[in-house]
Amino acid sequence: MSTLSALPRFALARLLFLLLLLPAACDRGTPPLSSPSSAFPSALPAASPVPTTTPYPTATPTPPFPPLPSLLTGTVTLSPENTDRYQLEPGALPHPHGLAIVAGTAYLIDAGELVAIPLQREAEAARFYPGEGRVGEFQIGELIALTTDGNRLFLLDKRGDVYGYDPASGQWSLERPIDQRRVSPNPVFPALAAFDGRIYLLDTGYRQIWRHPYGDGVRESYLPEEGVPDLARGIGLGVDGDVYVLLREGQDGPAGLLRFLGASAAPDPAFAATLERPTFLYLAPNGGDVILVIDRDGHRLQALERSSARPLAVLAFADESVEMRGAFLWEGRLYLSTPGALYVYPGYGETYSIRGAEGPLPEERPDDLRRLSALGPFIPPIAGLKYLPERDSLLPGSPRVYRFGIHQGLDLYGGTAGVEIPYGTPVLAVAAGRVIRADHGYQEMTLDEWEALVAECVRLHRTPPEILDRLRGRQVWIDHGDGLVTRYVHLAGIPDEVISGTLVQQGQVIGYAGNSGTSEGAEGSQRGTHLHFEVVVDGSYLGKWLSLWEVRRLLERLFFPTGSP
Known part of the structure; x- marks a missing residue:
């Protein structure tokens, strides 16, 4: 049910007119991005092209819906x-991520793969992934976000590489490989957008938005070189000439929505939205007067006026168990991705059965939130920890560009979590369990050995498991039962009584913070002291196939179930 807002008549008429232009604008798309370099061949026939489909097939004629603008006002119960x-x-x-529609087929990411769902009755969905997970010489590192220019898809992996997929030809391409011009701090890319022949990348590590391709008077950085501090909390990105960034809540500020104006990149001080635990941002790049934001952990969608962020409509499912994971406007209707289904508003009350697209078995899903929600609670591994670090680069699932890898743990440095952590700080068992690894005999690498390992990672454009294990340095692993293991990494030392096979209690000292396995440790200094803490569930790191904002909220619940102390 929906109700019209009490808008002035001329304002409502203008809003209806602008939103009626949206479907046609969405269909036009934008020019495809420039072809990838010949050094990265795209001729990898990993999947057949997806045929164009006709949406909303019905057996009997039905009356047309009212214009979508009149349905995106007031309160709407789905x-x-x-x-x-x-x-x-x-x-x-x-556990889908995002949503994009091209030529009558919906695309999402699930379990690090691209999923295609033809929008027709009794259709068959499919999973697309290049052979052996490679595009040219590059192995994809966990796809996590996608966008479209109206013709092609652009997909972002957790290392920061951007890939292209052409639904018409079934061809994959490498659009923008991450490079090592920026390694300290680590860049972090939670979202991307495509507009006017370019890819835009949100980087929370450098608090910047990068453009690709660039040149001919267009800088790579969209914002001033020093970046914008609030972008450290960015989780979503939209571009239509202006640039919009969705912010999560954090120690440094509330959740919100920023707008930067055109070529000047000047912030719009009058642009503000009231959001609660946001998860997703969508705007059609070619027109319309609406922004869609999913918040309240996926249980509310707000339609906002694009020019002012003024609320136009609030949508929520009558069934409160339905979680919205992505949104897209196509041919005058609103599409919503949810676990196990796509919903379309307005609709006829019909259900279309979609076969195929089976992913990993439930017991093979490290992103099973029901399983993850049953973990803990833990005590923090460092006494006095007050909150999680604000920097996304310290979380599991962030890039490690120096070795072209994906970080698998939580890094706790002094001053980043409300407590100092000097060399030798006691490290505590977060829960009771049995020690299954304790590296008492660890010998630190030389700097030459460390550099040789990193050089091999650079050559491969990934970090092999055996090299990653050596780069973790001195470690203690504790098995807590039921497939749960915690790892304590880069330790300076381990108490004599902590040996493999012994039982330890929650809060017991099992090691001391250090820098073993790092370049600073190889140099013999105490610089870079920190604890790298990993949670491993059924053999996978906590964070695999999850977005960074999901990982953050899971860790907050594990360590601070009643809020920060």
Whole structure:
């Protein structure tokens, strides 16, 4: 059910007119990005092209819906009566990321793979991934976000590499490989957007937005070189000439939405939105007067006026268990991705069965939130820890550009979590368990050995598991049962009584913070002291196939179930 806001008549008429232009603008798309360099061949026929499909097939004629603008006002309760649903088979899409629609097919990311869902009755979905997970010489490192220019898809992995996929030809390409011009601090890329022939990348590490390609009077950095501090909390990005950044809540400020104006990149001080635990931002790049933001952990969608962020509509499912994971406007309707289904508003109350796209088995899903929600609570591994570090680069799932890898733990440096951590700080067992590894005999590498390992990672453009283990330095692993293991890494030392096979209690000292396995440790200094703490669930690091904002909220619940002390 929806109700019209009490807008002045001329304002409502203008809003209706602008939003009616949106579907046509979305169909036009933008020019495709420049072809990838010949050094990175795109001729990898990993999948057949997806045929163009016709949405909303119905057996009998139905009256047309009212214009979408009149339905995106006031309060809207989404129900089986006013939506259509594309229902996938059980287990086919339990944890989707994002949503993009090209030529009648919806695309999402699930379990690090691209999933295609034709928008037609009794269709068959498919998972697309290049052979052996490679595009040219590059191995994809966990796809996590996607966008479209209207013709092609652009996909971001956790290392920071950007890949292209052309639905018409089924070809993959490497659009922008991450390089090592910026390694300290680590760049972190939670979101991307495509506009006017360029890819835009949100980088929370450098608090910047990068453009690709650049040159001919266009800088790589969109914002001033020093960046914008609030972008350290960025989780979403949209571009239509102006640039919009969705912010999570944090120690340094509340959740919100920023707008930067055109070529000047000047912040719009009058642009502000009231959001709660946001997760997703969408705007059509070619027109319309609406921004869509999903917040309240996926249980509310706000339609905001693009020019002012003024609220236009609030949408939520009558079934409060439905979590919205992505949104997209296409051909005059609103599409919403959820675990296991796509919903369309407005709809006829129909359900379309979608076969295929089976992913990993439930027991093979490290992103199973029901499983992860049952963990803990833990005590922090460092006494006095007050909150999680604000820097996304310290979380599991962030890039490690110096070795072209993906970080698998939480880094705790002095001053980043409300407590100092000098060399030798006691490290505590977060829960009771049995020690299964304790590296008492660890010998530090020489700097030449360390550099040789990193050089091999650079050559491969990834970090092999055996090299990653050596770069962790001195370690203690504790098995807590039921597939849960915690790892304590870069230790300076280990108490004599902590040996493999012994039981330890929650809060017991099991090591001392250091820098073993790092370049500083190889140099023999105490610089760079920190604890690298990993949670491993059923053999996978906590954070695999999850976005950084999801990892942050999981860790906050594990360590601070009642809020920060």
